[in-house]
Amino acid sequence: SLEGEIRAFLTDEDQLHTYEDLTKVxxxxxxxxxxxxxxxxxxxxxxxxxxxxxxxxxxxxxxPDLYTLDVMKEYHYAPQPQEFKPHIFIVAEQAYRNIQGHVEPVNQSLVVSGESGAGKTWTSRCLMKYYATVAGSSSVLKIQDKVERIERRVLDSNPIMEAFGFLSKPSCNVMD
Structure with a gap:
């Protein structure tokens, strides 16, 4: 029975943390x-x-150790980043490679959703910082200042994007 399977699964609590993909549960x-x-x-x-x-x-x-420049580089330069432990940088890198890996770039979208306080803003900032960093990684050191300016602009745009998203939510009464 399903209840028996659930009980059997949950009795092995020492192994629950090992599931890196919930589809394997x-x-x-x-x-x-x-x-x-x-x-x-x-x-x-x-x-x-x-x-x-x-x-x-x-x-x-x-x-702090979860989002360092070294961690970004590790995911960006990995031949198979999907073999690493789950991380927002895997998703970011896969989308980046999907754009870069074609003669004609393929548009990509990342959806960050969740309840208030779930960490959407932080996650979005991590994604933007990742892209600002890896987009400049193949450039010489002389244009580091330009990369930092682009990164700052992208990160500064986040409140505008949040406001736009907030106002367009059906559950938001600001437009009423």
Whole structure:
């Protein structure tokens, strides 16, 4: 029975944190998925794949080693970044490679969604910083200033993008 499978799955709590992709959880139920995410969160693992979707949990504290320039470079220069542990930079790099890897660039979109306080702004800023960094990585040091100016402009545009998104939400009464 499904209940028996869920009980059997949840009895092995020491293994719950090892699921880097929630599609590997068996059986996939709200209970098993939440237990896996809780186990990973308790070990300070904040990213988990769910197929081609990335689930990001807000740590509600600074985790400086998770978003360094070295980490960005590691994902950017990796032959197979999808073999790394789940991270927002895997998603960013895959979209970047999809644009760069074709004679005709292929448009890409990343959707960052969640409840208030879920970390959407932080995640969006990480994505923008990643793109500003890797776009300048093949350039010589002399144009580093130009890259920093572009990065600053992109990051400064975030409040405008947030306001635009906020005003267009059907649940928002600002337009009424």
């Amino acid at each position: 068996n059986p996939v139920t709200p209970t098993t998925v939440l237990k896996c995410l809780q186990a990973r969160y308790s070990l300070k693992v904040f990213y988990t794949h769910a197929g081609c979707t990335l689930v990001a949990l807000n740590p509600f504290q600074p985790i």
